[in-house]
Amino acid sequence: MVSSLSRGGNLGKRRSVMVRSIFLMALVAVWAAAIAAGPTGAVDLPATQTTQDLIRAAAAGDGPRVAALLQAGADPNVVDETWTVPLHHAARLGRLDLARMLVRAGARLDWQDVAGVSALILAAAGNHFQVAEYLIRAGADPMVEDVKGRRALDYALNRGKNDALARMLRRAEINRPTKKSKTGT
Structure with missing residues (x-):
């Protein structure tokens, strides 16, 4: 270090690079340990295989x-x-049975893919009334917007095939609890 200072080296910059390198090495070590640990539960498949299998099956x-x-312990998220999750596929397909299984297993209701699309938006876009109703009752936020600022209600109105779906989504938006009020009013 003395030689780098005597040569006019920037010690602060070198420390910064060294700290970043150590951080990245630690991050890689944690990531490798997580992969080696595999999913929780008694699953015989590697984590990546289980992940791909669940997404493909959904x-x-x-x-x-x-x-x-x-049942074998695959992560529903x-x-x-x-960034598509199995619940997105269930909603897109209108599969209430799959949506129930995934939500009961702990699927995140408002997870958004790279386009900002949530399971509720997919259910509304596909006019899948029962799935949309189930997701709202389970706690999905009807105010979630995709990257273009569209909500589930916007998709339902755009399709125009299911007035009952649009009415339900309007009620859900109106009755949605706010930060100020737990009742939404």
Whole structure:
């Protein structure tokens, strides 16, 4: 260090680089340990395989496979490269049975993919009234917006096929609890 100071080296900059390097090495070590630990529960598959299997099963609407993977301990909040979670697939397909399984297993209701789309938005866009109603009753926020600022109600109105869905979403928005009031009024 004395030689770097005598040569006019920037000690602060070198420390900053060293701290960043140590941080990145620690982050990689934690990440590697998490992968090596695998998912919780008695699952014989590696974590990445279980993750891909659950996403594929949900995307295919394969209820028995989704149930088996959840029973085996698969994480209901696994994401793919576009941040899509299994609950998104259940909502897009209008599969109330899958949505119930995933929510009971702990799926996050308001998770948004890279486009800001939530499961409730997908259910509304597909005119899947029962799934949308279930998600709202389970606690999904009807005010969640995608990256273009559109909410589930906007998608339901745009489709125009299900007035009951639009009415339900309007009521959910009106009755939504706010930070000031727990009743939403």
